[in-house]
Amino acid sequence: MLSSRPFRRLWTSLALSSLGDWLSLLALVSLAAILTQDSGPTAQYFAISGVIALKLLPAVLLSPVADALTDRLDRRLTMAVATVVRGLLYLSIPLVGRLDWLLIANFLAECVALFWGPAKDSAAADLVPQDKRRQADRAGLLAAYGSAPVAALLFAVLSALSLTLGGLLPVLGATAADLALYAGGVTFLVAASVVWGVPVPERTDHDEEDGQRSLPRVLWDGVRFSGTTPLARGLLLGMLGAFAAAGMVVGVARVLVAGLGAGNAGFAVVFGALFAGALVGLATGHRLVRRISRRRLFGLALGTSGIALLVAGLVPDLVLTAVLVAVAGLGAGAAWRIGLTLLGDELEEDIRSRTFAFLYAAAGVKLLAAAVVAPLLAALIGSHTLAVGTLAYDFRGADGVLLIAAVVLLVVAFVAQRQVDDERDVSLLAEVTAALRGAPARPDPALTTHRGLFLVLEGGEGAGKSTQTRQLAIWLREEGFDVLTTREPGATKVGMRLRALLLDKENTGMSPRAEALLYAADRAEHVDSVIRPALERGAIVISDRYVDSTLAYQGAGRELVGDEIKALNGWATGELVPDLTILLDLPVGQGMQRHGRPADRLEAEPDEFHERVRKGFSALAEREPERYLVLDAQDAQATITRAIRRRVRPLLPDPVPGDAEEITGMIPIIRD
Known part of the structure; x- marks a missing residue:
């Protein structure tokens, strides 16, 4: 912009x-x-x-x-x-x-x-x-x-x-x-x-x-049109609760730091720590624990904020208070980012814009309203000295407000999590424990049905997918891996016939739904006969296009309902998800200039179609950034190749079998 x-x-x-x-x-x-x-x-x-x-x-x-x-x-x-x-x-x-x-x-x-x-x-x-x-x-x-x-x-x-x-x-x-x-x-x-x-x-x-x-109308419309599902209600409750807690911190921060022996500079530190932590949470918080589902990470982020505020209300130290407030902001920012993403996926287009307008307006009102109430609560609580034997603890109204904000946020986190969580077959504690150990808490088809690595290259026409697929395969084979390169559509005998139908200019009148179904049929055969067997034997599979192409071309390009296409392809592939999707982004118009052959049926579509496709790819990458590597296809090929290698290298399995060390350990040592 x-x-x-x-x-x-x-x-x-x-x-x-x-x-x-x-x-x-x-x-x-x-x-x-x-x-x-x-x-x-x-x-x-x-x-x-x-x-x-x-x-x-x-x-x-x-x-x-x-x-x-x-x-x-x-x-x-x-x-x-x-x-x-x-x-x-x-x-x-x-x-x-x-x-x-x-x-x-x-x-x-x-x-x-x-x-x-x-x-x-x-x-x-x-x-x-x-x-x-x-x-x-x-x-x-x-x-x-x-x-x-x-x-x-x-x-x-x-x-x-x-x-x-x-x-x-x-x-x-x-x-x-x-x-x-x-x-x-x-x-x-x-x-x-x-x-x-x-x-x-x-x-x-x-x-x-x-x-x-106006503000009253936006708030009224939001109350009427938002919260149409338990997920939306839980997300809105949690996100607005986080802003209310932040407002309470803002409202008492100046007097809080004065009680800790600081002045305006201390006030600036605590205030800045809150919002800096929130910005970091907005940018990276949803990636901190990748093995936890986003719905559960939402409640966990809110709970973390509540616990941080609870401890901040009990410690009489400025530096520790600033750190804890930053952690609280981090959790609130992460919850806000996750909530926006989930709301964008959950809400229908006709109420999404009104809900977002309500959310933005209500967040500002919650922040200031809580900041107004917080000093009044602090005045009502007053200052007290709690003595236990020879020990004395000064408890001030500002401390009490932080404790109240923490308790409210923890309650909000619990209620919101109950509304949002749809995976109660595994407890949150078990999932967090498994994530900290680096192991999944539940069977994941994308992780447990194969021993290999599934990589996909996506992008518009002429973005360089074939070139990078070839370079990646050469490198991996040189590193000693079993590598299979494939493409969609047309990687099987059935697929070749479907490819001829899909890309033939004689079929320009094909309906978008028929087109999506044909791509799904090709993909079902492709996964069943090519991709999954290779993954099960431990190979690295590199595919030129996969499900995201259908979501971008038929979903965004043909303007079909994305959720329906996603469900169809999930069924066709048995929910097989790539370990990494490499998206090569190229402005519309430049791709066709790289082609040295006549355009096929899809390539011949107008620029408006390809612009929608490009935006569709970008939207998919924004929703799941942890699974995507987005690269500028205008960069030099060598630059793109190096970036792909840097991202792929940590994902690679050990090319030496796990029992090799046991075998070599049995070789006797020869001494002089």
Whole structure:
């Protein structure tokens, strides 16, 4: 998406504005705590709760009015003016230096943000093609939440500057919160200059519908249309529960670190650790334990977050608290990533977009609402000293909130897991134990029905699959392995006849369903007579195309229902899944230029068809990244070959039989 210059400018403005938002949140919470520190912890808790509540209140109460007004305004001008006004409001807070103006300016800034949001969404809708909307949404989420740890790092640096250089320059005599507000204000002004350069097109028909998608309506639609199955209900419960727990950490973090003897820098560390851990979980968490099913890994990730928060509420050490909060964020991020993937597979297209819109909106509301409630709970709990003999333990309200968040998250994890888990024949404990030992907890047809290794090369026309299949086979044979290379369709006598039917241009009128059935018939014969016997004898099988080609060509290309094709081919192959699928990705149009022969029936399809096929392959790889190696087919052949070898090498079985060492161990040693 970022290859589009207009969208890139809009995304950059969003990232800068989000950075300013997070900086202002850190600064306002810290400044509220500083301005009320003489009044005691209870006053600090209420001040922090008030700051966060005023960030949430305008969106809940005034968003329908703001959306209606935004529809009548120029979108680029609205975004630029709203961003400038927000920047000026945040710049004014340290200049005035009073708590009442802090709250007023914070409220006004959030009111102005209500105009910026719909204008940005409407502009993005015109800048992004319909089939790229989900990618644009993911890019927007990355900008919105990925800027949080950056803001925390910047806030920590400003805290250090305010302490070490405060006496050198008058402006640096301000607190870290003041400096952060100055930096945030400047960030908003830069974001305004960037968004002013975005070429926003004229309004289209969908703008009216987009403009009416206010926060209350999105939440209401989500309640009505989401949660249609136990799996969806469990996933939504777990994902929103993770955000609520994160919000409770944000709400009490400033007072929590103060009780541990730290100030603004410590607050930045804990805050940054939470969101940095979440980002790592989003990127890699679903790959940490590959032998556990995704549904169970979802509940396990939530449970890990809950346990980390439970321990964090009991330890009186800043460094350990930051580490545990990062672990909690890691689990929450992993659960979020797994949940999005499972929801995308579970929901029908007509309610998927509404459910995702509800999820994104509800996550933000949950985060802020929990951050509002958390300081009030901490004030209600208060501070206590627990004495056991000569030992004394100081228990503060912030600690109690972390314990409450942990218990709530553990309960949510248990309930969500009960809704999501469909594999109760093996207990979760047994599966986790087996995964830690490196062994499967249950028989897996893809792992236990053969002793060999099954590798598949996939990609569009002219991507270089045949070349890389040949190079891979040569290398493996040189390493001493029994290697079988094959292809689809046409690897058997039956398959050759089916291939002639499928690729003959005379059959251009063949129905998509008939085409899918013929490919499945070829694959059933191929697996039964060629692939599975070779795997059972311990060979390495390399196939040029397999099930994913049908899912991409007939599913995405012919626009058939992917789940039906997947079920059909699962039955045809006996659920035989490749150990690794190597996807060679090549832009549409370049592949045919590599061919030196006339195009067959599928190759002769228009570019729109092949573009859908390419997207279909990419979507499959995104859903199961642990089973795919995606390579740019535009790279040099030698580069691609080296990358394939690096990925395949750890999967290779030992070419020396297991009993060989026993045999050689019986040879007598000859001594002089």
